[in-house]
Amino acid sequence: MRKSLCLQLVRAAGLLTLLACTASAGVLTFEDIPCCGDPGSVPASLIPNGYSGFNWTNFGVEEPLLGAGPTGGPAGIISSPRVAYNGWGLTASLSTADGSAFNFESVYITSVYRDAMNVDITAYRLGVQVDHRLVIPDATSATLYEFDWNGIDQLSFAATGGTVHPGYINPYGQAVFVMDNFTFQSGTPEPAGAILLCSGFAALIAVCRRAAKH
Numbered sequence: 001m002r003k004s005l006c007l008q009l010v011r012a013a014g015l016l017t018l019l020a021c022t023a024s025a026g027v028l029t030f031e032d033i034p035c036c037g038d039p040g041s042v043p044a045s046l047i048p049n050g051y052s053g054f055n056w057t058n059f060g061v062e063e064p065l066l067g068a069g070p071t072g073g074p075a076g077i078i079s080s081p082r083v084a085y086n087g088w089g090l091t092a093s094l095s096t097a098d099g100s101a102f103n104f105e106s107v108y109i110t111s112v113y114r115d116a117m118n119v120d121i122t123a124y125r126l127g128v129q130v131d132h133r134l135v136i137p138d139a140t141s142a143t144l145y146e147f148d149w150n151g152i153d154q155l156s157f158a159a160t161g162g163t164v165h166p167g168y169i170n171p172y173g174q175a176v177f178v179m180d181n182f183t184f185q186s187g188t189p190e191p192a193g194a195i196l197l198c199s200g201f202a203a204l205i206a207v208c209r210r211a212a213k214h
Contacts, residue, residue, distance in 0.1 A: 028052055028182040029079035036063040036082065047084060050097055053186060058092040059084050064112075064178065069169035072139040076110030076178035084182070085112065086159055089174030095154035096186070101125065103185040104149040110178050111139040113170035117162030119177055121147075124154040137177055139165040 035045040044062035049055040063081045064073030076083050086092035096102055104123065111117045116136060123131040131149050159175035 025185050026052060026183070028084075028184075029180065030061045030082045030084050031079060033061045033082070035061050036066055044085075044087075046087065053097055054094045055097050056092075056094050058087045058090040059094065060087040061085075062178075069171075071168050071170075072110050072112050072165065073178055075138075075140055076108065076112070076142045076180060078108050078142055078180040083178040083180045085176055085178045086157060089159060089172070089176050091156055091158040093154060093156040095124075099153060100186065101151045101153055102187075104147050104152060104155060105183040105185065106144060106146040106148075107182045108142040108144050108180045109135060109137040110142045111137045111159075111162065111165075112176040112178055113139070113164055113168050114162030114175060115139050115165050117175055117177070118160050120156075120158040120160070122156045122158075123147075123149045123152040124156075125152050139168070142180065 030047070033045060033047060033051065044060050047056040047059045047061055061082050061084055062073075064071065064077060064083060065081055067073055073083070073085075109119060117139075119135050119137060121133050121135065122129055130152060131147075133145075133147065135143075135145055137143050157177070157179075159177050162175065164170045
């Protein structure tokens with residue numbers, strides 16, 4: 001009787017642990033945001049809050065191939081034809097709409113106008129900075145940056161510096177980058193929560209093993 005009950009408890013606990021630890025992976029290609037000639041859209045649109053579970057600040061979406069003048073924008077296309085960009089060259093950010101944690105895995109970034117432009121990427125959790133990295137994207141090809149930052153709820157991207165790439169046109173003097181294939185995982189438990197779940201499950205198995213011997 002005890003053995004049967006323990007087996008049932010172990011199965012139930014295992015299922016609950018699996019459900020609690022399940023992460024949802026995603027790759028944002030920005031292709032499903034109305035823009036760039038779609039009915040009722042404009043040539044470039046701000047990314048709406050709630051898109052893929054995030055709130056977005058100063059991030060837009062555009063089709064670089066529709067732009068005027070030579071720039072690095074078209075080189076930043078990974079999933080054709082749309083990319084995200086920091087509107088007006090401002091610091092852009094994204095955060096989970098419900099305050100939950102996510103894992104930031106990787107993203108392709110390209111400088112639109114400038115060589116040697118810095119993009120300062122900072123991660124936060126509950127308003128506290130937890131990670132930071134400075135990258136210098138190329139202006140002629142997309143660069144894949146891998147981060148593997150876990151348990152964060154906000155990212156900010158600040159572009160500064162650099163000089164205009166020869167032959168490019170930067171009409172407004174802005175430090176702009178495009179990004180594509182933003183890869184992340186959502187629904188990941190906090191590290192402390194994951195440890196508690198695993199510890200509790202292990203303890204339950206040990207109890208059931210001792211009960212089975214009697």
